Amino acid sequence: MGLDGALATAGTGIDAIQTQLALISQNVANAGTPSYATEVAAQEAVTAGGTGMGVRLLPATRLVDTTLQATLLGQNASTAGAQTTATALSAINAVQGTPGAGNDLPSLLAGVTTAFTTLAGDPSSAASQQAVVTAAQTLANGINSISQSYQQQRQTAQDGVVSAVAAINTDLGTIGTLSDQIINLKSLGQSTADLENQRDKAVASLSSLVSVRTLAQPNGDMLVIAGGGLMLPTHATNPLTTSGAQLGAAATYPESIPAITLGGTDVTGALTGGSLGADLTLRDRTLPTYQAELDEFSAQLSNRFAAQGLSLFTRGDGSLPASTGPYTQSGYVGYAGQITVNPAVAASPSLVRDGNLAIAGSPTGASAFTPNPAGGPAAFGTLISRVLDYALGSDAQAGVAQPATPTTGLGPSGTLAAPYAAPPDLTGLASTMIASQSADSAAATAQASSEASVQTTLSSRLASEDGVNMDQELAAMTQLQNAYGANARVISAVQSMFTTLLTAITPVMG
Structure with missing residues (x-):
């Protein structure tokens, strides 16, 4: 090898070092970037005819623990789903009030009991009669507020579904665009490390929206599969679609x-996990079940009072809830959002003493009752006793248990069920229902915290194994600086030799 060969060889060293320094710069700049994997470039000797011709770098690749990466993707979905659920249920729990603080459902019902107990001491007291109406309206308002919170969170979940579908399509489009570029560069033998890091970032974003797994293809493409086995479109012109709804x-x-569709096919059931999966569960199961439970409590409240001769809790038009279709709650789905004090009772509070319904009586239900007529005894206490003993108690009349409160076949389609056995009295029913829903909220909050902790641990492990190690990068930079200086000295020495040679031959040439 002559001087020109030595110069060329040293030049390849300089080129390789410059490329490696660029990689180090890229790594250091992205040391805190989520989903960024350290980029490295292996080098190999170049020979021609058995003679060394320097060094060259292979296309840069990434250091990736694919198993750990896949585990983190799954955990991203679990964490996002748990947080979505916890946020919704915590909002509901706040509206339900603090047990025993006077603003929770059992306490509001106790307020009605207390008002009737006071009225029993002096049935003629107009102030006590009005106090019963006020306590009843406070209870109805509390029920309305809880029902409204269910519907608000359900609407939030529906809006979240629409937003998640749009975000999923954006991430899938990004993955597809980057995959196309990766396929092209890979076919040219060029590095795709930067693009793969960008693609992994999009995949990480996607994994918080819905459970997914990915399959890298030999040509550089990537398949994205939803948790339910659905192949998600990254190159398709027909993305996932859905529409908003009130x-x-x-x-x-x-x-x-509206369903979530792909190419006209309903794929809602195949999209699980992540914030989308949690919103679907909240929208279609959890919150409708809560609504059905509260609707049933409200219906029991209205009908048990009416059965004793006082239509106190009704709709705004004075009507009582009744099943009018094939399912238990057909005809009164959403009743908890409508319940109020009967306008007739609000206008004439003395009806809480006298009653407003004549009851024929039944051996399996309430006994017979005749309302106190206009001008009747001011101390009439029969209805008040029936309310305290039976409407608010476990029996419909002495020795006859209240009809069982339905806990299955609930909701608009009769497919929902409460997770508890209903106590026979209204206070027990209210307490059991609220305790069950509060327990769900507490469990969701604990689950969200646990999932977030696991996610943090996995993220730290992945960053430790695949992420940028600043100490290693700086050590490598020092080595490259030394190597750069050595190659530069070789070039300087060769240039000096060329100068000496040219100086020596110049007189001869002259």
């Missing part, structure tokens, strides 16, 4: 709530 208490999927 949900009422009776709205159900797929009857009246």
